[in-house]
Amino acid sequence: MEFDRAEVQVPVASLISYSEAQTKSVKRSPEVWFEDGTIILEADPEGVQFKVFKGILAGNSTVFNDMLVVGSIPDSNNEMVEGCPVVHLYDAALDLMHFLKAIHQVGYYDPAETKDFLLIAAVLRLSTKYNVEVLRKRALAHISSLYPTTLQEWDLRKDTAMEVFNARPFAVLLLAKETGHQALLPACMYLCADSVDINDILDGLKSIDGKHLELDWPDKRACIRGRQNLLLALRAEVFAFLTGSLPIPNCVSPQRCDSSKLRWLQSLEASLGNGCPGIFSIKFPWASFRKAVCDNCYTASYNDSNHQRQLIWDKLPSYFDMPPWEELAKSSG
Numbered sequence: 001m002e003f004d005r006a007e008v009q010v011p012v013a014s015l016i017s018y019s020e021a022q023t024k025s026v027k028r029s030p031e032v033w034f035e036d037g038t039i040i041l042e043a044d045p046e047g048v049q050f051k052v053f054k055g056i057l058a059g060n061s062t063v064f065n066d067m068l069v070v071g072s073i074p075d076s077n078n079e080m081v082e083g084c085p086v087v088h089l090y091d092a093a094l095d096l097m098h099f100l101k102a103i104h105q106v107g108y109y110d111p112a113e114t115k116d117f118l119l120i121a122a123v124l125r126l127s128t129k130y131n132v133e134v135l136r137k138r139a140l141a142h143i144s145s146l147y148p149t150t151l152q153e154w155d156l157r158k159d160t161a162m163e164v165f166n167a168r169p170f171a172v173l174l175l176a177k178e179t180g181h182q183a184l185l186p187a188c189m190y191l192c193a194d195s196v197d198i199n200d201i202l203d204g205l206k207s208i209d210g211k212h213l214e215l216d217w218p219d220k221r222a223c224i225r226g227r228q229n230l231l232l233a234l235r236a237e238v239f240a241f242l243t244g245s246l247p248i249p250n251c252v253s254p255q256r257c258d259s260s261k262l263r264w265l266q267s268l269e270a271s272l273g274n275g276c277p278g279i280f281s282i283k284f285p286w287a288s289f290r291k292a293v294c295d296n297c298y299t300a301s302y303n304d305s306n307h308q309r310q311l312i313w314d315k316l317p318s319y320f321d322m323p324p325w326e327e328l329a330k331s332s333g
Contacts, residue, residue, distance in 0.1 A: 029093070032100045039068065040086045041096065048093035050100050051084065060103055063130040091126060098122035102135055109135070111142040117163040117208055121175050128179040140181060147172055147187035149325055151313040154187070154280055167205035169196060170213040182328040189219070189320040193227035194278055201227075218321075226319040230312070231272070234279045237308040239268060241301035248301075252294045260292035279312060 026047045037051035057064040067087070079086040089096065098119045102109040109123055124139035126132075145161055148154050162168070173188035175181075192201060192215070201223050204214030215223065240246040242265040244258075251257050272278075284305070290298045317324060 029097055031097050032104070034104070038084060040081050040084045041100070042086055042088045043091055043093040043096045044088045046093040048096070049081065049086070050096060051082070052100055052104060056104055060134070061130045061132045091129075092122075094118065095122035095126055099126035099130075099135075102127075103132065109138065111138060111161075114142075115160070115163045117165070117168065117171065120162060121171070124175065124179055124181075128181075143172060143175075143181075143184060147176075147184045147191070149183050149187075149329060151280070151310055154313070163208065165208045166196070166200070167207045167213045170205060170215060171207050173215070173219070174213060182322075183325070185328065186317045186320060186322060186325070189223055189226060189322075190230075190280065190316060192223045193230065193320075194281055198224065198227070222320045222322075225321075229319055230279050233308075233312050234272070234282075237312065238279060238305050239265070239284075240308065241297070241304060242268060246300065246304050248297050250296045252296060257293040257297045260289075261297075264289060264292070280309070 026042065026049055029048050029050045032050040032052060034051055034053065037053055039052060039054040039057070041050045041052060042048065043050075054068050058069045059065075091099075098109075099122055102119075102123050109119065114120060120139055120142055123135050124143065127135035127139060142162065145153070146157050146159065148157065169188050169191040172184060173192065176184035176188060196205070201215070201220055204212055207213045235243065236245065241248075242261050244261075248257075286298075286302060289301070293301070314325070317328060322328065
């Protein structure tokens with residue numbers, strides 16, 4: 001699954017199209033049209049035009065610099081509008097609008113304030129494609145805060161840092177694959193397994209823009225297998241102190257502690273049922289448990305549970321048939 005981000009860079013020639021005559025209707029973007037702009041980008045096939053500044057594009061993007069300054073555009077491409085050359089790009093008009101506003105308007109994309117998923121996704125998608133490193137790193141850090149590579153970051157994540165909708169794990173997973181940011185994938189797959197109904201894993205979900213999102217069959221299988229294996233690990237490893245699998249020889253009140261653990265285990269089983277594993281989301285009430293068992297049982301249980309939780313996170317990619325974290329991280333900067 002490993003591939004370098006350079007492999008998803010698209011050759012300049014495939015980013016643009018050349019047409020001497022317009023056969024479709026063309027409209028100006030009401031969002032991005034600078035009257036003193038020097039170049040017009042047109043989103044094909046939608047025919048939405050954006051009047052922007054050649055120097056700003058070239059100064060922020062090595063791809064646009066090669067395209068517009070070094071001279072990758074053939075001389076035969078002489079289409080002009082309002083005295084500006086027209087460059088046709090194979091990008092969705094909405095993506096291009098968000099991307100161009102982020103380049104031209106300081107503060108348009110502020111991770112501390114921006115929640116709009118389509119905006120964030122557009123910035124990551126096109127800043128990766130056109131190699132705008134500042135925006136790419138900003139968007140990647142924003143998304144990575146919700147789909148991190150470490151358990152410490154996971155425990156600090158704020159779900160509302162980005163627009164919440166049922167299909168979001170699918171949307172981020174597909175975006176990560178499209179842009180080559182593989183380090184996002186394990187947490188995405190975990191959330192597909194943990195927060196999405198199994199029927200939706202199989203059939204897909206409608207995204208926030210109305211599009212149907214669906215995993216491919218290898219990812220569906222990996223997600224369902226990972227879901228089951230994580231549920232087994234939750235019972236057998238993270239909560240080994242409840243099942244009796246964790247020996248605690250220095251317990252000072254075995255009868256009381258064993259009885260309390262059995263009640264907690266029954267409560268846990270009732271809450272899990274056949275649902276999602278929740279291995280990194282479940283919040284065990286340690287304060288209440290501490291009052292129910294002796295200090296030695298509490299300390300041993302707390303330490304072992306957290307240790308097992310860390311071990312499972314460390315091998316989380318393997319639950320979804322992925323390479324180790326270190327290998328995945330090579331694709332993201």
